[in-house]
Amino acid sequence: MTKPPFVHESAYVDDGVEVGAGTKIWHFAHILPGSRIGANCSIGQNVMIGPDVPVGDNCKIQNNVALYKGVELEDGVFCGPSCVFTNVLNPRAEVERKDEFRPTRVRRGATIGANATIVCGNELGRYCLIAAGAVVTKPVPAFALMAGVPARRIGWVSRAGEILDETLICPRTGEKYRVVDGSTLVLVETDEHRN
Template sequence: MESKNFFVHESAYIDDNVKIGKGTKIWHFSHILSNTRIGENCIIGQNCMIGPDVKVGNRCKIQNNVSIYKGVTLEDEVFCGPSCVFTNVLTPRAFIERKAEFLPTLVKKGATIGANATVVCGHTIGRYALIGAGAVVTSDVPDYALYLGVPAKHSGWVCKCGVVLTRKTSSDGELHLTCSYCRSRYMLKGKEFTVIEEKI
């Protein structure tokens, strides 16, 4: 199916009452379920399933083999790496109906979820956070935080551009972090992470 506003590959399937924003591309063998809203200029890779009742923001990139179930919301510019996993029930059983127990998951603007990572439902991933490949998220993730491992633990901070922040200077209990790539500047005081200047 092709439109002047968006593109859907002929092998993909779009249910009724789906809204797709202009410039979005949906590729081979993907399925968008009913009442789902996908923003503008998104890329949905091969073999993805989204919905029902899911909202995807603008300029998101959802790589191959990702399923985004009811209860998950992606804000703008979220990156979902290949085969990353979202859940929506904490204690699933095949023989017990638990649709009334779905827990919401919110992925905030600009966050990245690495390949094969799992996000257990009921948590929020903060703005520009980065979840490493293969990590298993079982708690909320702060803005700009780097989470790695199983279960995922706070392992550092990342720049808005995605580079791990390693250049540091310290004064008066404040740790100043500078991105080696784009030269954006941040400050860490205790557990409080503050943006000083972003170059992008």
């Protein structure tokens, strides 16, 4: 039996919004028209989503995050408290640029740390991990561990979020990885690890 979504009485969910089963929308959140939130998500206090923003299943969006038009979250994405997404590269208060929004796609299982900034127009790869306070200014490969200002890859992480050593074996799950072409990490597929 599926649980209906929960919306706190102080939150606003506008007409034309889809909210999946089991999702919880907490205090003072605002979901704008055309947005679609998947099942079993947690939408924290003071979160703003939309308009027209898709959020996959099983996402956790912590307090004080704004997902503007152009941002897309796939399943299982974690957005840490007060992380920031931009949508225009060169904003000016006196220049209208709504037709210049750049898309930002966050792939399945990615984690964005608290107070990190994601500059628009970049894709965050599957299961990457963006460190707290990092500033992402370019596309991020799958499984990359990114830190700094501007963010750079300082290592690799597993699907479980564990930092990988030179063996490229996840210490939590035993999953094995390999590097392809010197810059891409892939999971070594076995029958037990197929997703």
